[in-house]
Each structure stands twice: as C-alpha cells, then as structure tokens.
Amino acid sequence: MSGAHEAPSVEVNAPDGAFARVYLDGAHVTSWIPARSQVDRLFVSSEAQYGPGCSIRGGIPVCFPQFGAFGPIGHHGFARLSRWAVVTQEEINGGARVVLRLTDTEASRAVWPFAFRADLSVHVAAAVLTVQLTVTNTDAQPLSFTAALHPYFAVEDALATTVGGLRGCRYRDALRDGAEFDEAGDVLPIEGHIDRVYFATPDVIEMREPNRTLRIEKRGFPETVVWNPGAEGTRTRSDFADGEELHMVCVEAAAVRPPVLLASGEHWVGTQLMTAVR
Numbered sequence: 001m002s003g004a005h006e007a008p009s010v011e012v013n014a015p016d017g018a019f020a021r022v023y024l025d026g027a028h029v030t031s032w033i034p035a036r037s038q039v040d041r042l043f044v045s046s047e048a049q050y051g052p053g054c055s056i057r058g059g060i061p062v063c064f065p066q067f068g069a070f071g072p073i074g075h076h077g078f079a080r081l082s083r084w085a086v087v088t089q090e091e092i093n094g095g096a097r098v099v100l101r102l103t104d105t106e107a108s109r110a111v112w113p114f115a116f117r118a119d120l121s122v123h124v125a126a127a128v129l130t131v132q133l134t135v136t137n138t139d140a141q142p143l144s145f146t147a148a149l150h151p152y153f154a155v156e157d158a159l160a161t162t163v164g165g166l167r168g169c170r171y172r173d174a175l176r177d178g179a180e181f182d183e184a185g186d187v188l189p190i191e192g193h194i195d196r197v198y199f200a201t202p203d204v205i206e207m208r209e210p211n212r213t214l215r216i217e218k219r220g221f222p223e224t225v226v227w228n229p230g231a232e233g234t235r236t237r238s239d240f241a242d243g244e245e246l247h248m249v250c251v252e253a254a255a256v257r258p259p260v261l262l263a264s265g266e267h268w269v270g271t272q273l274m275t276a277v278r
C-alpha cells in the first residue's frame, strides 16, 4: 500500500479541457473533470489506499471476473487488485483516450483457470466520460464471468440525491437477505445504507441532485447496482472517513444474471457513459 503520489497513474487530457486520471493498479479511474468545469464528478475517500493489491476506495473500480458474490471466486474479482499495462494513449473523437490491458498470469489462473484479455478504455470529451470494458476469451475452452464498472459519484448531499428511471425493475436487496422486489417509485431516494442490484434496467438513467444532474448510460450491461454504505459502513471500513457516505453514491453498470459466457476466441463489450448534464 502507498500514497496517491507514489502509485503510477496516467492523465487523460482532452483538447477541450476534459480530464481523467487512471491508476495502473486496477485500471482505476479516480478523477473526472468535464470540460469547462473545475469540479471533479468522482468521489475518492480521504483515507483511500493506493498501490499493488489494494483497491482504491472511490473512483471507478473494475469488478472482474466477478461482481460481488455472483460467481465462485473472491468478492469483486481480482482485476481491481492487479497491475494493468497502458496499451495506447491518444487524442481521438474530439477528446482523449487511454486503453489499459490485463491478461492472465500464473497467479490469476490459480484463482480463475482461464486465459483472457481485458481492455479498459477511458475516453473524455466535453461533458462525457466513457468507460468501456472489453473481455476476450483467449483460452481454448469456454469461460464465463460476471463484471461491473463501479463508479463512486461525488455528490454534495447523498440524502438529497435521487436515481430516476428504475421504476418497474425487479431488484435484489442485499439488506433484506437478498429478497427480490419490484421498484415502485419513479425516483429512488438515497436514504442511507442501500445495496441493490436492479435487473434488466433501462440503458439511460439519471442521478439528480438539487443543483446538478448526471445522465448515466450503459451498453452491454443488463444490470444497475445502487450502493451507499451508510454511516455504519464508513465507520467500520478503514479506507473510508466517517461521514463520507454523505458525499458519494455508487450507480454501477453490471453483468451478473446470467453470467457472460464466451466461447474460445469470442469477446464481450460493456460500456458506461456518464454525462454531466448540469
């Protein structure tokens, strides 16, 4: 574990001023500042740890080859704990992009016995951050996985924040023993600790605060996860500071049910696009 300044990271600087920072450990985006803005739309804890083998608390963890407990290996998989390599850095599509890559190693095969290639592309332009995960089965046998992009969005007051667009979707509530319900509300208020996987969600939803809105889009990911640790959750985690639950909301794009199944040589693409509407 180390401090933010010692761990290697790359900057993504678009000609219009849009900015992102990505750490090589975990291919972890920790900062996103849209063009013509001074405000970072991602939350990172003041207690976050950096470096090989520790997941940064905040930003956008990449959960692969497993999301949560949806699969046979450890919670949220090993991608967020692994060193990725920078493949390309370029100006493209009016913005800037970096692509990082993770491939199997002896250590990964000991946990998950497959050859694979995972590419994470991070593109910024204007008011949009686009994060795309491409997984290729480079093994001779089929493989299956679950995955998520797990952004911690910075909010001024989580308790004044709502997520709109999930009405009618079935969800699994981890706070009620994994029981399933149908979302009845037009908007979902964040009222404290929440931990839900919404299934078959619309590809465009909105996170609204009193003074600003984020449009959160996904492609290839069927599910949306909404998570806030609540006061108890930040108090009991050493990489969170007390009270930080009020300044973050996770709205994640996930692929969990069913797991993604790839034949030898096939690939899968999942994308999350975040737009600062205001």
Ligand SMILES: O=P(O)(O)OC[C@H]1O[C@@H](O)[C@H](O)[C@@H](O)[C@@H]1O
Binding pocket: 055, 068, 075, 076, 150, 174, 195, 196, 225, 227, 252
């Ligand atoms: O503390 P971690 O491993 O980063 O996980 C954070 C949270 O991630 C969310 O996606 C899960 O739904 C929660 O159950 C989990 O607590």
